[in-house]
Amino acid sequence: MKHALLIGLLLTVTHGFCQTETEFDKPYISMGVIVSDLDASLDFYTNIIGMKETGGFTVNDAMGKKTGLTGGVAFDVKVLKLYDDPNATEYKLMSFGNQKSKEETHIQERNGMRYITLFYKSLDAVNQRLKDNNITFLSEEPTHIPDGRRFILVQDPDGVFIELIGN
Incomplete structure (x- = not known):
């Protein structure tokens, strides 16, 4: 029994030393994508690509201005993930009714x-x-x-x- 406790303690201490220290709070990236038609994009990403809608939130006009994101325009965000897990990457869709961007056929056609x-x-x-x-x-x-x-x-x-x- 003493040996089992000692081995358990040793494994716990070793595990703590093996974890990489990082300044990041979460092990994933959360990306925001502005779309021209939220319903069409939500349909594409969920029903065709296979992502799952896992939540969403609203940013009101005051918060949009305060954060510098919109300069005072409210918006809704739909959160998608590949699977519903707290550590899965988030793909956030939002729309401001902008027109579609110029059609492109290859990744080298613009920066970003x-x-x-x-x-x-x-x-x-x-x-x-x-x-x-x-x-x-x-x-x-x-x-x-x-x-x-x-x-x-x-x-x-x-x-x-x-x-x-x-x-």
């Missing part, structure tokens, strides 16, 4: 965040949903990449490039 990459166990189901919804493939459909997995490149309703990688 250009694409996201989603990793699937199998691309079969999402590939079928893309086809069923007449989503244009920018890649050959699907492209085999050197590590043996398959790759699909599409765009969301506002032109954000979406890389889909899986078996």
